[in-house]
Amino acid sequence: MSTASSKTSKKPNVIWIFGDQHRGQALGCSGDPNVHTPNIDNMAASGVHFANAVSGIPLCCPYRGSLLTGRYPHLVVPGHEHRLPPEQPTIAHVLNDAGYHTAYFGKWHLDGHHEREGRAAHHTVPPNRRGGFQHWIGYENNNSQWDCWVHGGEGEEAFHYRLPGYETDELTNLLIAYLDEQSKRKDEGNDRPFFAVLSVQPPHDPYLAPERFRQNHNAAGVQLRPNVPNVPRVQEQARKELAGYYAMIENWDWNIGRILDALQGCGLADDTHVIFFSDHGDMHGSHGQFRKTCPWEEAIRVPMIISGEKSFYGRRTGKSNVLFNHVDVAPTTLGLCGIDKPDWMQGTDLSSQRLPGRPAVSLPDSAYLQLVVPTGHGNSVDRAWRGIVTDDGWKYVCMENTPWLMFNLKEDPYEQVNLAHNTVFAGERKRLNDRLRQWVADTGDRFDLPEL
Structure with missing residues (x-):
């Protein structure tokens, strides 16, 4: 293992860690009385917590297309189960060209697989449609946390297997193994920086969590938001689902703690920006609505924290009220690495909110919100x-x-x-x-x- 005094990379590393349907209100540092998130709260305290971060499209596939490209959904991935165009460059291509090693772990949901074609967990995303990432272990989509299949590689080295435990735990294991590998390369004198993405399905429904996290939550103990109407069927469903939802978030927080510990143990903590966020939120009964695709706060507000990398040394910390939209994640990430965004990215580089030395930009006066192609699913705006x-x-x-x-x-x-x-x-x-x-x-x- 290397130590904090080891030779550091010339450029900083970056890790994205994000879940699915994790609304911005559902954090201890955001004041939710139902959930304890000490590791995420520590990230907020040592980093910048963007309290006005939004998902410009509260739907999984379009969000992810915009996340990777910095472009608005109508130009890239307009709807559910639409494919990311293989010819579209992503942030991975930009960082590959800048000398980074790029890696992706977990949920992809950008290959256009349709539910009617069979279970997405068994669909294989071909190498040329993996967004340019050099190392990719993932799955198209999965809604079964203890029956999660991942694949990767190509040709004779291709693989497809079932993770042995709970999805969030196992995907975190894969990222930690990758960090250990990067640490060993650093010890050997290879100071190539890396960009790694961990994308987990929880706290997306079904709202199931390992027993030791679930035992802390039950439906009767949930405090509902004031905008959940006093309609028995709505409140009953909200309480039941939120009990599992909060347990999943606490499991996610525990795994984030494991990642932060691994960075520290590998001697990479001072070299690595860690960005925590979500693709969109979850209504959970507010305004009588459930799930996503609607513009109310519970669906569009998301966590957004930039932490890590010499947290208290020449870095801005605290809460920022700057509007942060989904198209801004990729340009801001490049900015943290000292790389200007390419012309085809439409989002704003907000890295100066974390790094005082970055060029100041005109801050957005508003954030653009869209539902381009409705899904037609139940509990969705049609x-x-x-x-x-x-x-x-x-x-x-x-x-x-x-x-x-x-x-x-x-x-x-x-x-x-x-x-x-x-x-x-x-x-x-x-x-x-x-x-x-x-x-x-x-x-x-x-x-x-x-x-x-």
């Missing part, structure tokens, strides 16, 4: 919509040709007073509609907004 969240605390969302939702989040954080059809706020509505129209134009999107 209409396309577009919206924005602004830096002065407003949210505005339209379905085609009509306003739908409008909230002043500063006075109404639980979105209980819809102002979209209140003439008293007609001036504000027009301002927001005009800004949304500009987003549609600037991103090359097509959507018929109302004429106000």
Whole structure:
């Protein structure tokens, strides 16, 4: 094992760790009384916690396409079970060219496999459709945490096997083994930096967790958010599912602690940025809704923490209120590595929020929100919509040709007073509609907004 005094990489390493359907409110550091997340909370304390991070599209496949490319969903992966175009460059290609070793572990969901074609866990993503990552062990999709299959390699070295335990634990084991390998290479004088991604399915439904985490949660003890309506069937489902959801998050937090310990033990902690986030949230009964694809806070707000890498030495720490959208993750990651984003990335490099030496950029005045292609699934919004969240605390969302939702989040954080059809706020509505129209134009999107 190397030590903290070992030779360090010329460029910093970066790790992405993210789960699926983990809403930003469901953290100890975000004030949720139902969950204990000491390792994530420590990351927030030693790093930058972006309290206004959003998922610009609260749906798995489109989010992931934008995550890897820094481009908006309508240009890359517009809907559920749509394929990431193989010719589309990703952040992995940029970092490969910059001398990084790139690795991906876990859920992919970008190969366009359809449920009607059979179980996605048994679908094999060919090497040319793995986003340019040099080392890839993953799966297309899986909703069975104790029956998770992964594959990778190619030709005679291809493999496909069932993980021996709970998905989050086992995928974390794979990342830790990779970190140990990188440490050994560093000890041998190979200071090639790495970019590693760990993508786990939990806390996505089904809401199941190992017993030692589940035993701390039961339906009766869950404190519901104030915007969960007093409707028995809604509250019953929300409580039942949240008990498992919080147990899954606490298991995830435990595994994140294992990753941080491994970095420290390998002597890589001071060389490695760790970025923690989620693809989108989960409604869990708020406004009577469940799952995702809708623009309310529980679905679009996500965790976003940049930590690690000499945490208290010349690095900004604390809470940031800067709007951070999904298309900003890749450009910001490149910025942390001292690499300018390529022209084809549309997002903003917000690395100066963590590294004072990075060039300052114009901070976004709003974040663009979309549901491009509805899934048609139950518990999902079945209409396309577009919206924005602004830096002065407003949210505005339209379905085609009509306003739908409008909230002043500063006075109404639980979105209980819809102002979209209140003439008293007609001036504000027009301002927001005009800004949304500009987003549609600037991103090359097509959507018929109302004429106000």
